[in-house]
Amino acid sequence: MGIHVIKMPDLGEGIAEVEVVAWHVQPGDTVREDQVLADVMTDKATVEIPSPVAGTITSLGGAIGQSLAVGAELIRLEVAGAGNISADKARKEPVQSGAATAAAEEVAEPQLEAVAAHASAAPAPAPAAAPAKPAPAKSAPARAASGALQRADGEKPLAPPAVRQRAWDLGVELQFVPGSGPAGRITHADLDAHVAGRRGGAANGAMDERYSEQHGEHATQIIGLRRKIAEKMQEAKRNIPHFTYVEEVDVTELEALRLQLNARYGQERGKLTLLPLLMRAVVLALRSYPMMSARYDDEANTLTTYDAAHIGIAAQTESGLMVPVVRHAESRDPWSSAAEIARLAEAARSGKATRDELTGSTITITSLGALGGIVTTPVINRPEVAIVGVNRIVDRPVIRDGAMVARKMMNLSSSFDHRVIDGMVAAQFVQSIRGYLEFPATLFVE
Amino acid sequence: METINTTLLIIGGGPAGYVAGIRAGQLGIPTVLVEGAQPGGTCLNIGCIPSKALIHAADEYAKTMHYAAQTSPLGIKVDAPSIDLEKTVAWKDGIVKRLTGGVGALLKKQGVRVVRGWARVLDGKTVEVQPHEGSGQEPVRIRCEHLLLASGSHAVELPFMPFGGPVISSTEALSPSEVPRRMVVVGAGYIGLELGTAFRKLGSQVTVVEAAERILPAYDADLVKPVASSLERLGVEVRLATSVLGMEGERVKVRDASGVEAYLEADRVLVAVGRKPATTGWGLEHLMLDMNGRAVKVDEQCRTSMRNVWAIGDLTGEPMLAHRAMAQGEMVAEIIAGKRRWFHPAAIPAVCYTDPEIVVAGMSPGEAAAAGIDAISASFPFSANGRAMTIESTDGFVRVVARKDNHLILGWQAVGVGVAELAAGFTQSIELGAQLEDVARTIHAHPTLGEAVQEAALRALGHALHI
Numbered sequence: 001m002g003i004h005v006i007k008m009p010d011l012g013e014g015i016a017e018v019e020v021v022a023w024h025v026q027p028g029d030t031v032r033e034d035q036v037l038a039d040v041m042t043d044k045a046t047v048e049i050p051s052p053v054a055g056t057i058t059s060l061g062g063a064i065g066q067s068l069a070v071g072a073e074l075i076r077l078e079v080a081g082a083g084n085i086s087a088d089k090a091r092k093e094p095v096q097s098g099a100a101t102a103a104a105e106e107v108a109e110p111q112l113e114a115v116a117a118h119a120s121a122a123p124a125p126a127p128a129a130a131p132a133k134p135a136p137a138k139s140a141p142a143r144a145a146s147g148a149l150q151r152a153d154g155e156k157p158l159a160p161p162a163v164r165q166r167a168w169d170l171g172v173e174l175q176f177v178p179g180s181g182p183a184g185r186i187t188h189a190d191l192d193a194h195v196a197g198r199r200g201g202a203a204n205g206a207m208d209e210r211y212s213e214q215h216g217e218h219a220t221q222i223i224g225l226r227r228k229i230a231e232k233m234q235e236a237k238r239n240i241p242h243f244t245y246v247e248e249v250d251v252t253e254l255e256a257l258r259l260q261l262n263a264r265y266g267q268e269r270g271k272l273t274l275l276p277l278l279m280r281a282v283v284l285a286l287r288s289y290p291m292m293s294a295r296y297d298d299e300a301n302t303l304t305t306y307d308a309a310h311i312g313i314a315a316q317t318e319s320g321l322m323v324p325v326v327r328h329a330e331s332r333d334p335w336s337s338a339a340e341i342a343r344l345a346e347a348a349r350s351g352k353a354t355r356d357e358l359t360g361s362t363i364t365i366t367s368l369g370a371l372g373g374i375v376t377t378p379v380i381n382r383p384e385v386a387i388v389g390v391n392r393i394v395d396r397p398v399i400r401d402g403a404m405v406a407r408k409m410m411n412l413s414s415s416f417d418h419r420v421i422d423g424m425v426a427a428q429f430v431q432s433i434r435g436y437l438e439f440p441a442t443l444f445v446e
Numbered sequence: 447m448e449t450i451n452t453t454l455l456i457i458g459g460g461p462a463g464y465v466a467g468i469r470a471g472q473l474g475i476p477t478v479l480v481e482g483a484q485p486g487g488t489c490l491n492i493g494c495i496p497s498k499a500l501i502h503a504a505d506e507y508a509k510t511m512h513y514a515a516q517t518s519p520l521g522i523k524v525d526a527p528s529i530d531l532e533k534t535v536a537w538k539d540g541i542v543k544r545l546t547g548g549v550g551a552l553l554k555k556q557g558v559r560v561v562r563g564w565a566r567v568l569d570g571k572t573v574e575v576q577p578h579e580g581s582g583q584e585p586v587r588i589r590c591e592h593l594l595l596a597s598g599s600h601a602v603e604l605p606f607m608p609f610g611g612p613v614i615s616s617t618e619a620l621s622p623s624e625v626p627r628r629m630v631v632v633g634a635g636y637i638g639l640e641l642g643t644a645f646r647k648l649g650s651q652v653t654v655v656e657a658a659e660r661i662l663p664a665y666d667a668d669l670v671k672p673v674a675s676s677l678e679r680l681g682v683e684v685r686l687a688t689s690v691l692g693m694e695g696e697r698v699k700v701r702d703a704s705g706v707e708a709y710l711e712a713d714r715v716l717v718a719v720g721r722k723p724a725t726t727g728w729g730l731e732h733l734m735l736d737m738n739g740r741a742v743k744v745d746e747q748c749r750t751s752m753r754n755v756w757a758i759g760d761l762t763g764e765p766m767l768a769h770r771a772m773a774q775g776e777m778v779a780e781i782i783a784g785k786r787r788w789f790h791p792a793a794i795p796a797v798c799y800t801d802p803e804i805v806v807a808g809m810s811p812g813e814a815a816a817a818g819i820d821a822i823s824a825s826f827p828f829s830a831n832g833r834a835m836t837i838e839s840t841d842g843f844v845r846v847v848a849r850k851d852n853h854l855i856l857g858w859q860a861v862g863v864g865v866a867e868l869a870a871g872f873t874q875s876i877e878l879g880a881q882l883e884d885v886a887r888t889i890h891a892h893p894t895l896g897e898a899v900q901e902a903a904l905r906a907l908g909h910a911l912h913i
Binding site: 158159160161164165168169171181182183184185 | 785786787788790792849852853854877878879881883884
């Protein structure tokens, strides 16, 4: 029997750290060749790691959510034959990573038993145990009504050490538990009653499930895509002084045209939503405002503008927000854009989107569709400098030539990086988009 | 250089560190403990244990001297007692060795790897250990997920009177080669008084110099009174409100409150003016942790300002007590194992092994008043306790402090021979949230000093039986 160590593979240029998002095996499992062992995630793409050999898992290289350096030990198997690491070496130094950067070292050498023991001692997102509520028929103990001492502000709850420890384990703050014991002492029974939520209805004299107190606490580890989203959002908001501009657009003509186009060409070319038309308007507006299709490297003080319009489309997926990119939107007519959006959205939702399909946008459009609301404050997809948000279309009374008429109105809420985009320019850019949308023929002429 | 990887790395094998190690071992956390000297820290090696041993020996010797003076009412007479100090110190060292060896065995039993040598922190996850010179061992590097700092404390040195020559700290005082003829003790805190009293009983002329207005400034005046009269009876000279200015030859220069300077002859000068956290010389500065004065700042879970770096024991400041350190160590190990724990003791007891002993747990009457609590207190003197009479020590009392409205016990204080052992009951009653009635209605064994505990509670309720 030999030891075979699988290291974290290099998943692409410039990637130094990869996050483990799922283990499909546990120590002791027997695996065959090509069986998927783990899911790991880089910047945005999730990659499955298959086993190159058949064997028995002896240890995992990290907990879920942990980032491992490329080249760090990912998994260790016992295999028939020699394996790829000598037993002696394996015992002494689990990881012999070439990439010995400080950051890599930091995570590259977890002692293996250590990790296993730790994982078993501290199960990750275990919801704090809140025992099931009793049937309402059970009457609350009479104690509930008895004169439990009301604690004054800042007064410490009084409970024996055993009750304190149990409260910690249950995740209950004793400050909120009434004590029925002498001098307001909190007893085990008080804690049970509190956890069971029996006290909730005491004030009304009867149990009322609608108003019962809830005591569950559910810790969720923010890992994987959600962690990436959190980091990106935090970075964007921390680094970019956002400037948000909201303008209303009369889309009556645009909607009429869209319905016409769908009626006439829908069968053969596919139906158009508003989004591809808006993309075209953005592409046309970018001709006069090229600084909006840009990426700003604030550390190098370099603003790179792009002649191309690689438009990111914010899409909701089951695991969270993703931004697939319609590359070279300037070269697509609305139907081509629509098809590409549909393809990318599907890829993103099914988790098949490639890294290339998820990076490289130069401006982003975000739309919540029917949930678009009146106004949003979009967060810029850093390092871009502009994001255009679409709000809901509503029929609204508008004054036209002195008379009130019903028009289809839609707000555009757009945010800009105020470090490099001045307010005036931003406003002019949005007005330009509005111009194209309100006179939709121009979308096809220019 | 060999690299050891572990989950938990503990720096320091004193009561804080070794308890954290044992508990971590029990919980299955891979743990490495680094200790430069003997395991057991200050407490076992140069603190609590050896000082209590020396105090016991001094007490026994003083008793024989008392009998030799033929003044004992017990009718016991002895002739010309003497003490072989070398043997005394060897006996004390034997106890220390047994205990430190025991700590090592406990750590080993729980699978904790002990690395001998002085640790040097490189960053929050890496420590280098330099072995002792001449040990022939290579330095090792240890990497960890959790770093637990438990470096302890040192005796504070007076800048104008550094340790060396006749000027000694408690460490040297606990391994005397001879009984000094004249000893000056600087500082009338519990360490100075415990050791000063012991040397007086061994035959030294002892002068205690204290800058404050009274001895044991941390304790209330009633508690301290029996200790003060005992010092007087033993012939310990106490100079209060007096500052030490420095050494001049073999004399200690002092100045009293009125500005009068004096010289005190001394063969040995024991400086016992407090302890300070051991924060230098081992790379702590590399972590740039938030500090709380001279101590490392920690929250109620003993977390420092750096993630997964923890600090416990004397390093985290007052109260510098071994039992507090142990409780912190146990807690941190449990938190690292994934349990939810907080350091929220209802009371941390403290004991002075003066003659007679002082023990406190929870609030004194003054502290309760300062906290704005409407409290009652009552004390019961040992002069009314039968057991106290039978051991010739009727000095002292037990005092209880409780809330007036619901009789919840807030604190206990006692002074008297042997009262240190009452600490367990005191602290337990506070932790359990006992009321005066709980203690008053508990049958206390007769004849014991503990009856004074029950009587104090009864007296607070207004119906003491034996007074």
